[in-house]
Amino acid sequence: MARTTREGGDGARMKLHQQRTCIGCRTITSKNELLRWVLNEGTPLRAVSLDLQGSAFGRGTWTHGTQKCVRQAVQRKAFARAFRSAVDDSQVVQEFTAYEDQLAARQQSGKHDESGSEI
Numbered sequence: 412m413a414r415t416t417r418e419g420g421d422g423a424r425m426k427l428h429q430q431r432t433c434i435g436c437r438t439i440t441s442k443n444e445l446l447r448w449v450l451n452e453g454t455p456l457r458a459v460s461l462d463l464q465g466s467a468f469g470r471g472t473w474t475h476g477t478q479k480c481v482r483q484a485v486q487r488k489a490f491a492r493a494f495r496s497a498v499d500d501s502q503v504v505q506e507f508t509a510y511e512d513q514l515a516a517r518q519q520s521g522k523h524d525e526s527g528s529e530i
């Protein structure tokens with residue numbers, strides 16, 4: 412079900428939308444606008460990874476889907492703060508870039524994505 416809600420300046424309040432903070436720019440916004448990141452407890456370094464379904468088990472944290480916010484979060488060590496522990500955020504920017512590429516590839520649907528870089 413595609414929900415097409417316009418965030419206009421009409422003052423329409425969306426009480427059903429949960430509010431989350433982007434750990435990059437610290438803006439509080441509807442979680443529909445944000446990407447969820449989770450801690451991969453199974454890895455020795457506790458890597459932060461993107462949760463595309465938004466439903467992975469465990470604690471999650473949020474950023475806007477922009478390079479700026481993702482990079483800012485890494486620079487500020489905001490992931491470690493959000494998860495309250497040492498984390499490996501070295502793959503975060505790469506993972507986000509791959510995600511962006513996938514989105515772009517999907518949008519121009521003539522292209523075939525051959526590099527399915529599963530970790």
Ligand SMILES: [Zn+2]
Pocket residue numbers: 433434435436437438474475480
């Ligand atoms: Zn942001």
